Amino acid sequence: MRQEQANAAPRGGEVIPAQSVGESYLALLKQRGIDYFYVGAGTDTVSIVEAYARADQSGIDFPTPVLCTHENLAVGMAHGYYMISQKPQVVMLHVSVGAANAVCGIMNASRSQVPMLFTAGRTPLFQDGKRGSRNGEIHWAQEMLDQGGMVRELVKWDYELRDGCNMEQVVDRALGISMAEPRGPVYLMLPREILAQEVDGFRPSRPVAIPAPPHPDAQAVRELARRIAAASHPVIVTTASGADPDTVDLLVKLAERFGVGVAEAKARHTNFPSSHPLHLGHDAEAVFAKADALLFLETDVPWIPGKTRPRDEAFVAHAGTDPLFNRYAVRSFRSDLTLTSNARALVEALHAALEEQGAADTAAARRAALEASADAARQAARNIMQRVLAKDGPITKLFLTHCLDEVRPQDAILVNEYSAIRPQMRFDEPGTYFGNPSAAGLGWGLPAALGAQQAAPDKAVICVVGDGAYIFANPAACHHAAAAHKLPVLTVVFNNARWEAVYRSTLTVYPGTHAARYAEEHETKTGPLSSLDPVPDFEKYAEASGGWAERVTRREDLVPALRRALEVVTKEKRHALLNVIGA
Incomplete structure (x- = not known):
């Protein structure tokens, strides 16, 4: 509010x-x-x-x-x-x-x-x-x-x-x-x-005003603007600035006016239009290789220290309403300047400060270099998808992502708990994408999608979840709520019968050891403690509460099934589920 x-x-x-x-x-x-x-x-x-x-x-x-x-x-x-x-x-x-x-x-x-x-x-x-x-x-x-x-x-x-x-x-x-x-x-x-105490009427008084949002220190903003104006490859990296949809257009205007690139780090919102020529993608290593000035805006984990980090000579700033994320017990990332501000106030103040610096006069050269980097990022993403589409086989997360991006209405709301690959999707409209919270407490996606549908009854809401996240959501309760409260959400379950994150995480810590050999030796798709076999017939959860459901096992059937499901939720106003059997 x-x-x-x-x-x-x-x-x-x-x-x-x-x-x-x-x-x-x-x-x-x-x-x-x-x-x-x-x-x-x-x-x-x-x-x-x-x-x-x-x-x-x-x-x-x-x-x-x-x-x-x-x-x-x-x-x-x-x-x-x-x-x-x-x-x-x-x-x-x-x-x-x-x-x-x-x-x-x-x-x-x-x-x-x-x-x-x-x-x-x-x-x-x-x-x-x-x-x-x-x-x-x-x-x-x-x-x-x-x-x-x-x-x-x-x-x-x-x-x-x-x-x-x-x-x-x-x-x-x-x-x-x-x-x-x-x-x-x-x-x-x-x-x-x-x-239960008895009262004789109740007269509400004037409400207490909500505190105004924090605004950044003016001197700190001027220093940030000076650093960005002096840089040849300045980049704003954001995870959650789009939680306030109004920041998206403000960030676009700033990027275009002053020649600043925008990248996303494990994005949980539509923070910047995916198709914008200054969108640098989601690959931190590629961004850090060229960036000489970085502003991390509402980004709780700006990089994974064991994987990549900004160049030593790059200027690094962090900003947000709680830029230190004080509830995180351990969080230590290099920062040359740290600002406390909500995203909208900072972007507005930075725009004014860059104008004062005359940064618009030198924007063209920066913009040309940044647009070249953005083109390279988009081509790298296209190359990955082209390799996926060039071969047959079972449905993968990348193939599911491609099909979702092909059929979904551009104003649809997509709630993603893991299975959609965000860098391979195009989100240009604010408030259309929501990724799982940083705490990653399983079972968030489907309930959140139901709440989103209640708040936006005239929009299609698509919830994409893994099989484990779907089970954790208490699906019987969720589909009951969809029917009882008339919330026609489309749930797409990527069902590979395992907790893939558990197995992959094990392999990163123990590469080439027992866990890596376990699947082959035991003729299974995964390692210990990560198999979900036997997986329930998820379709029956939706059908039990009057919903429409379908199982999809072949690539060629996925797009038609998605179109049928969207027809059900948008025209019939019934909740629907696709049980997508994947690899």
Whole structure:
């Protein structure tokens, strides 16, 4: 949510006829711009259930409830909705056990700087004597001495609501901290007795303003501009600046005006148009070979020290809302200049500073050299794909990627958890590509795609996942949600019956040893601990919830199957799945 949008929220008004803190809480969320309430219901949500049951009588406007039958689904959908809407989301799960199931999703949200009011009920405080006190055996066993400790390392703030009298102040503080940059999830525990407290109406007050985003130090920006203007091959490398779609066009204007190349490092968004003549591709080694000035913008891992690094004589700067990524225990990369700023503010300030430096006057020479490098990067990518297409055989990830890029609508949203090869795809429109979070908590892709579809109902949403990531997503719960909430996502599963990352990682550490020989000696496609055989018939997960599904085993059948599936999701508005058997 932009600052001007946040400040335009309602500023108080008439008394809302709430009868409980639970009703007041839901009404406040709606007043604060929360449209959906992602919930995994439990014994702690009784006041929430009662509030929704009474809504026709009370006339109170609440967020639309989105029932989720697994906690990872709830958090992932909230994550996906934010990716598209840029509005913070609210999740409520069932006490300690529900929160525990969601920790992986919270880690993904934390590393991706996704604002989220993550809440869970708390085991009732009292054994008896109050409405909402304990009335089931589980209320003893589920209590934890420090429930918030499960997520404290991953959230920006955690608290327990102690009384209904300050519910509004606590919720506003939670939302404010979550939206303050660097954004991220916060955690609030909601005891059942507190939600059940009776109130005689509720009048929301003025919302608290969200802090303005950080802007870079002017002197540091001038130094950065001086270095870029003096360079012959300056490059901006970005991983996640496109999380704010407005930065894409700003970055294009800066690159064109001043002759600056843009490369992507493990891109998780559309950061810069793929087809732009100044897009230098995704190969860090090729970029570093020529770059004499580098700005890493919202890039958590700018290079892998054991593989490549910038030249010693190159100028290296880092920038972002949290440029040191302070939650990463070990992270040490060379930096000659480090700036704290959100991406949009930095690009705008750098544009002005480069103008002052007269960098536009010398841009032509830089642009010619950079465009030659960009052409070489595109040709290298084409050569790889041409070799793939020139031979027959089973479906590979590269072949799947080629087919996806051929058939997908250019404004479609693609959510990729591993199996699509990003450097071989063309994404020119902001907000059309989302890659798995840096934490890589498996099971993110399909829930996030469902949330993205909810935020963009008029667009095709394609989710590309590996077989392992699909299983981790709790597919029965995801397809149930697709049917229940009318979210026609197309899921493409690349099914090679193994965790390829596990096997490949083993071979990099132990090349030419036992793991390398294991597959041949045992007549299998992979090594120990990475086979998923026997793989389920994934089609049946989708079909069980009324979806369309098809298995694809031959190369020549893949494009027609993708077209049929896209027809189903865009015309019939049904969720669909392709089980692509690959190598």
